[in-house]
Amino acid sequence: MQVDEVEFYNRLLDFNKILYLCHRNADPDAVSSAFALAEALGGTVGLVDGYNKMAALLIDKLGIDVVDKPDPSEYDITLIVDTSTSSQLNDIKLGKYCVIDHHSTTALTENAEFYLHRNATSTAEIVFDILRCMDAPIMRRTALGLLTGIVTDTGHFKHATAETFHNVAEIVITSGVEYADVLEMMTATPQDISMRIAMLKCVTRATIERIDDWLVVCSHVNSFGGAASSMFLNIGADVAFIGTERDNTIRVSGRAKREAVNAGVNLGKIMENISLRYEGTGGGHAGAAGIDVVADLNEVLNECKERVRMILENKPNPSISEFF
Structure with a gap:
């Protein structure tokens, strides 16, 4: 209640x-x-x-x-x-x-x-x-x-x-x-070397999908998935999905910029809907969410990307267009 x-x-x-x-x-x-x-x-x-x-x-x-x-x-x-x-x-x-x-x-x-x-x-x-x-x-x-x-x-x-x-x-x-x-x-929080290595590896594995003027990034890493997805937004991505695997379960952490959210992207809803297909769990916020399922990592990452594509296609990115 x-x-x-x-x-x-x-x-x-x-x-x-x-x-x-x-x-x-x-x-x-x-x-x-x-x-x-x-x-x-x-x-x-x-x-x-x-x-x-x-x-x-x-x-x-x-x-x-x-x-x-x-x-x-x-x-x-x-x-x-x-x-x-x-x-x-x-x-x-x-x-x-x-x-x-x-x-x-x-x-x-x-x-x-x-x-x-x-x-x-x-x-x-x-x-x-x-x-x-x-x-x-x-x-x-x-x-x-x-x-x-x-x-x-x-x-x-x-x-x-x-x-x-x-x-x-x-x-x-x-x-x-x-x-x-x-x-x-x-600011007193130290960033240990394992996180720095993970971030660099995640960048080398990244695939970039351009949807009109939007950039969607997918990658995978052994740990620090949430931090990695936020990092990609800081260096230019509009939406980022980062996968990790542990004990036969995959987790995808998603992040989206405010412009993408305003254009209709709701990662919490996307993750929740995808999780139902695999009898897993997913949800969160419009701009930050996660999913835990037993499935193929690349398959889930691709589905996350495709759902974002359906939303963002033919929608202008104000972070680009406002300057022209």
């Missing part, structure tokens, strides 16, 4: 032992949202399968206590944070659970006791609304976490809306944290 922020908070008060569970390879949006709720309501931050480098920095700098691979049966309820599909939780047995999420599609809400879902640019913003409804103080650590979650999930504000900036301003005003503090913490 969908509830609002006040009802979500009130329902959580019925439980004494709460697990705030983050998706595998948890990002700052998931970790900061779970941490903020745990600080305000009590409970445990759980990691189902590790975290990315920025989240690792956040956990270290803010001193966040986390439990690795927790057992949901040991808690009164599991609050699943920033997660749209069960595959992102490695299909663990959940028991009684609720959901707070911002993705455009989320299958996990179907069997939830209750859930709070809104198409915000980050889950951290929804959590901030809950804290405001509670009249909870926004302490420094909480604010640093929420701001980092917002910045990273919006691609450093590339996908931000007016509401995003309003929320950021409110957090800064309420907490007294300076935005410069967030940037300083984020």
